[in-house]
Amino acid sequence: MKDETIDITVNGKQRAVPRDASLLELLQSLELDPRAVVVEHNRAIVRRPALGRVKVAAGDAVELVHFVGGG
């Protein structure tokens, strides 16, 4: 089925995404600028140029981080 979704965990929360979605597509669906976040996919950092190539699978854990105020 084409519009089938899978569950992944994004920043600690479960989220349904289209099967075979790339990390770049995930960012786009969350309206996040890939230049403004760092993506960790199953504990491995995925650099910006590779975001379009790496696809998510059911059960994957994705962390999207950025800089915030701190001391």
Add this chain to the structure above:
Amino acid sequence: MTTAVELVRNAPLAIGGRTFHSRLMVGTGKYRDNDTMRRAIEASGAEIVTVAVRRVDLDRTKAEGILYHLDPKRYFLLANTAGCSTPEDAVRYARLAREAGFNEFVKLEVIGDQETLLPDVQGLLEAAEALVKEGFQVLAYTNEDLITALRLEDAGCAAVMPLASPIGSGLGLLNPYHVRLIKRRLRVPVIVDAGVGTASDACVTMEQGVDGILMNTALAAARDPVAMAQAMRLAVEAGRGAYLAGRMPKREVAVPSSPLEGMLD
């Protein structure tokens, strides 16, 4: 004639192969709003500004990333590993920070106790060794213990950052003797990090001969953060100037400043 303050301004501070002119470094946490933060940082004259790595808020209920409010071309962003309590977490955060960031510097924190936020020195040393191997310039937040400081230097840290007092406490420099001792024995820069509460604390800290101070809450929690930032800038310069000038010896008895000769009968 060159004044002491000018001398202080002219003497650069070298950390991890980079040169800085301000000896005051500031954090970006806990400000009441981003505009106050931006103006306080500007008033402080700081070049090195610390930031933390956190999850993007996907619900967008909180403020966006700090880089919307801070020009990364103007400031040298020093990412921290604040909140990490294991070496593994600290290494993970440091890697994310390097990916997000603009340099290979990291302010390493491995916290050992949630009440005092005192460092876990064993975890700190492990994380420092791992990060140095990965090419990071590590600035290690530690307690004012000489042996730990020496081991951090041996591990290859670019700077060692003993605390003045616990993070966010504003208690000032509790242990000047040990901070002085660390400064005397280390070859890498010693930056006092955490605990400074007001300008006199910053001045006394710099008078111990340390290379710089990093502070956050002292500015962010002041009634007027911008005015406090300016006071801190002057205090750091004054303390550095006094250290370089060399203070007079302390005496237990009075010594008159005016001549004893020529007094009237």
